[in-house]
Each structure stands twice: as structure tokens, then as C-alpha cells.
Amino acid sequence: MSANPPGDIDKLLKEFLESMSKEKREYDSTSIKCGIVGRSGVGKSSLINAITGQKLAPVGSSKETTKEAQEFIHRGLVFVDLPGCGTKTFQTHDYVNRLKLENYDLFIFVTESRFFQDDETIYSQLMALNKPCFLLRSKFDLALENAAHDGCTSTPDELKSEIEADIRSNLEPLQVGRIYMVSSRKPALYDLPDLLDDIVNSFSGIKRMRLENDFAAWSRKSLELKKNNAMRIAAWYASLSALNGLNPIVGLDVALDLAMLRTLGQEVAAIYNITPEQKDYWQSLLRGPEGTVLANKIVQVIGKYGSSTAIELVLKSIAKRSTVTSLSKFVPFAGSAVACGAGYVLTYRFGENLVNEYHSLAEEILTILKLPPAQASNG
Numbered sequence: 001m002s003a004n005p006p007g008d009i010d011k012l013l014k015e016f017l018e019s020m021s022k023e024k025r026e027y028d029s030t031s032i033k034c035g036i037v038g039r040s041g042v043g044k045s046s047l048i049n050a051i052t053g054q055k056l057a058p059v060g061s062s063k064e065t066t067k068e069a070q071e072f073i074h075r076g077l078v079f080v081d082l083p084g085c086g087t088k089t090f091q092t093h094d095y096v097n098r099l100k101l102e103n104y105d106l107f108i109f110v111t112e113s114r115f116f117q118d119d120e121t122i123y124s125q126l127m128a129l130n131k132p133c134f135l136l137r138s139k140f141d142l143a144l145e146n147a148a149h150d151g152c153t154s155t156p157d158e159l160k161s162e163i164e165a166d167i168r169s170n171l172e173p174l175q176v177g178r179i180y181m182v183s184s185r186k187p188a189l190y191d192l193p194d195l196l197d198d199i200v201n202s203f204s205g206i207k208r209m210r211l212e213n214d215f216a217a218w219s220r221k222s223l224e225l226k227k228n229n230a231m232r233i234a235a236w237y238a239s240l241s242a243l244n245g246l247n248p249i250v251g252l253d254v255a256l257d258l259a260m261l262r263t264l265g266q267e268v269a270a271i272y273n274i275t276p277e278q279k280d281y282w283q284s285l286l287r288g289p290e291g292t293v294l295a296n297k298i299v300q301v302i303g304k305y306g307s308s309t310a311i312e313l314v315l316k317s318i319a320k321r322s323t324v325t326s327l328s329k330f331v332p333f334a335g336s337a338v339a340c341g342a343g344y345v346l347t348y349r350f351g352e353n354l355v356n357e358y359h360s361l362a363e364e365i366l367t368i369l370k371l372p373p374a375q376a377s378n379g
């Protein structure tokens with residue numbers, strides 16, 4: 001079989017690069033609306049912060065903080081912290097209609113220790129909307145602590161079953177799926193990782209990718225998904241680079257759009273939740289000496305990819321190590337290395353470097369947070 005004539009390859013290549021940049025535009029414009037429902041003080045705001053890895057929603061004291069629906073936007077995710085059920089402002093009977101809950105993509109219903117009649121009414125109204133709806137028991141760390149303090153001899157698993165049985169009996173005859181035991185103070189322990197995993201699995205396509213990227217990763221599995229997505233995004237940027245190189249890099253004989261590479265850096269940092277905005281959140285979880293070491297590493301990595309000069313340095317070290325003609329797995333036209341050019345390959349390799357560095361830092365953080373409470377410095 002003869003090779004495609006050069007004209008065909010140019011056309012295919014251009015189509016490929018344009019389809020990648022279209023995919024990027026679609027991703028950038030996708031958002032998911034997530035309603036967080038529950039009584040005042042059950043931990044809704046804390047949950048939003050644990051899901052996004054950011055101090056996004058103010059955490060209240062004894063007064064009722066959530067008086068009306070409040071929106072918190074984290075990249076492609078729009079969280080609506082909904083007012084406590086049965087508050088004066090929102091009576092149970094018009095809860096679903098007044099809050100226009102039919103426009104949401106998913107719901108998380110949060111309950112702490114008791115289920116009240118109006119919780120049950122609202123939960124059944126949510127179920128009737130036929131959207132993904134997840135039920136969780138918050139502050140599980142506190143439940144374990146209280147049980148130990150009260151001399152209860154149940155293991156954590158037994159306690160989980162007891163709490164679950166209690167909630168199920170309150171909600172009868174409704175058929176409830178899994179009930180997740182969650183702690184926003186120890187997000188990598190208990191059921192928060194599974195909850196996020198199950199939410200992701202109830203979506204497909206670009207929405208799923210947004211959820212995988214914009215949720216904080218509380219398990220190794222979700223970190224791996226992020227890695228795969230981040231490399232795909234690096235390929236989108238590489239395609240854009242191939243379509244419009246701008247700044248010649250002295251000594252490399254290649255023109256790249258450095259501002260675009262900086263945006264790629266920010267995008268990868270955000271996927272791994274390692275951004276300047278999220279530093280405070282990490283520090284609140286990572287107390288003690290390991291925390292300080294990690295906080296310094298976070299600052300270093302952010303700085304390494306933060307300016308055009310720093311980026312040029314990274315590019316030069318990549319070019320030294322790799323042959324610019326070796327193409328990534330996302331370019332199916334091996335023969336078109338020249339047409340696609342060094343711009344694609346260097347951008348992609350730059351992305352790969354970034355991803356590897358952020359990934360290993362995120363793994364380090366997770367290792368510390370996955371330690372059982374007694375060993376962890378924040379335990």
C-alpha cells in the first residue's frame with residue numbers, strides 16, 4: 001500500500017488539529033450544576049470545600065449560615081449550597097419548585113445524625129426528579145470519636161452498618177442506594193473517595209472529564225484519571241501550538257506561543273488542585289513537618305512553570321533530552337512529523353513534564369492523607 005500523497009496528509013493533519021481545538025472549546029464551556037441539600041449545620045459548606053480542595057464556601061458556627069441558595073463556582077463545577085430544609089425562608093412544600101431544582105445535574109443530600117420528617121419529604125422529591133442523587137452521612141470522624149468516648153465497642157464498620165440501617169429505616173418505603181459515610185476533615189479516609197468516584201461514573205463524555213478534573217483527588221485511582229486527562233489536554237495545547245507558533249525560542253529553532261504554555265501550566269496545576277488559591281486548604285489538612293515540606297514543594301513547582309523565562313529553560317532542557325521528531329500517541333500521522341513540527345512535540349513534552357511533576361507531588365500529599373488517623377499529623 002502506498003503512502004498518502006502529501007496533500008492528503010496536510011489535510012488530515014489540519015483536520016486532526018482542528019478537531020482537537022474544538023474538543024478543547026467544548027471542554028472549556030462545559031459546566032455541571034450540583035445541588036448540596038441538607039439542614040443547617042450538617043456540613044454542606046465543608047463538603048463543598050473538601051470536594052474542590054479549596055476554601056470556597058464559608059464554614060459556619062452555631063448560627064444558620066445558609067439562609068438562601070448560594071452559588072460557588074470551581075472551574076466547571078457550580079455548587080449550590082441550598083438552604084437548610086424546613087427553614088422559614090424555604091418551606092418544605094415549595095422547596096423543589098422555588099429553587100428550580102429541575103435545572104440541576106446532580107444532588108448530594110447531606111444528613112448528620114437525625115433524619116426529620118421534612119428531610120424525608122425533600123429527599124423523596126429529589127428522587128422524583130430522576131437526576132443522580134447521592135445520600136451521605138457527614139462528620140463520620142466525629143461519630144467514631146463519640147462512639148469511642150461513650151465506650152461503644154462497635155468497630156468502624158459495625159458503626160457504619162448501624163448508622164446506615166437507621167437511615168434506611170427512616171426513609172422506608174423509599175429504596176435508597178448506597179449511603180456514604182463521609183468526613184470533610186479527613187477527606188481521603190472513609191467514603192468520600194467512593195462517593196466522588198460514583199458521581200463521576202454516573203456521567204459520560206466531556207461532563208465526566210470535567211468532574212474527573214475538577215473534583216479533588218482523594219484516591220490513587222482518581223489521580224490516574226487526572227493524569228490521563230491532563231495528557232489529553234496537553235495534546236490539545238500541542239495542537240494549538242502547531243497551528244499558531246509565535247515566539248521563536250533562541251537556540252531551539254522553533255516558534256511557540258509562550259503565553260499558551262503558561263496557560264497549559266495553570267490548567268495542569270488546577271487539575272491536580274495545586275494552585276495558589278488552594279494552598280491554604282492544603283495547609284489546613286497538612287499540619288506538622290511533612291506539611292511544611294510539601295507546602296514548600298508546592299510553591300517551587302508553581303514557580304517553575306510560572307514565567308516565560310522559566311518556561312524557556314524547561315523547554316531547552318526537554319529539547320536536549322528528546323528527539324523532536326518522536327511523536328506522541330495522540331498524533332496518528334507518524335510520517336507527518338515535519339508538517340506537525342517541533343511545536344507540537346515540544347509542547348506535548350512540556351505538558352508531560354508538568355504532569356509528571358504535579359502528579360508525583362499529588363501522590364505525596366495523598367500518601368500522607370491516607371495514613372490512618374493515629375499516624376497522620378492532622379489526626
Ligand SMILES: Nc1nc2c(ncn2[C@@H]2O[C@H](COP(=O)(O)OP(=O)(O)OP(=O)(O)O)[C@@H](O)[C@H]2O)c(=O)[nH]1
Binds near residue numbers: 044047058186
Ligand atoms: N468533625 C467534623 N466536623 C465537621 C465536618 N464537616 C463540618 N464540620 C463542622 O460542622 C460545623 C458546620 O459546618 P458547615 O460546613 O458550616 O455546615 P453547613 O451545613 O454549611 O451549615 P449552614 O451553612 O449553617 O447551613 C462547622 O463547625 C464545621 O467545622 C466533618 O466532617 N467532621
Ligand SMILES: [Mg+2]
Binds near residue numbers: 057059060065
Ligand atoms: Mg453553609
